[in-house]
Amino acid sequence: SQTIHQWPATLVQPVGSPLSLECTVEGTSNPNLYWYRQAAGRGLQLLFYSVGIGQISSEVPQNLSASRPQDRQFILSSKKLLLSDSGFYLCAWAGQFGNTIYFGEGSWLTVV
């Protein structure tokens, strides 16, 4: 069966510091991978998605970037965090047709 894990689960970072959230998927190959951000218990905002190694699509201009160095690894990064980057970040995967998305456990980021 397929599993997805992301870490760290909780992160408190000062303004201006770098960020790295990592996500890995097991039990499948060539998945579509996604990073979402969720504001205070509401809907999901798609940040980045990737259909293959090195292929990244950015949906919203952000102080963030994403990379896919391996088939089942997806990384969300920032060089300098802003207060507005605080939120709940979710990694997700889907099969190649992307019809159903499965989420990781989520990462709480607080920028102070």
Add this chain to the structure above:
Amino acid sequence: TQLLEQSPQFLSIQEGENLTVYCNSSSVFSSLQWYRQEPGEGPVLLVTVVTGGEVKKLKRLTFQFGDARKDSSLHITAAQPGDTGLYLCAGALSGANNLFFGTGTRLTVIP
């Protein structure tokens, strides 16, 4: 622009009551999913519907996909406190690589 609108945004009911949550759009979707999310966790898939008019049941939850595949509803019978959570609908457009998520419905079931 929000592709999928959910209503109501917030719903607070007593245990044992019935409720319906709606997910509406002007776009046609190749499939539609419903998720439930609890605080501090990732959304969990409840169901996927793919055929216009399709009805799926999951214990006390009934999901329906509109005939034109533009809307969907989630009906919960005899709600229980364990049904409390954020319910999200999400639609897949033909040829797209991602889902479009609704605005969410926050359900609270009071014991």
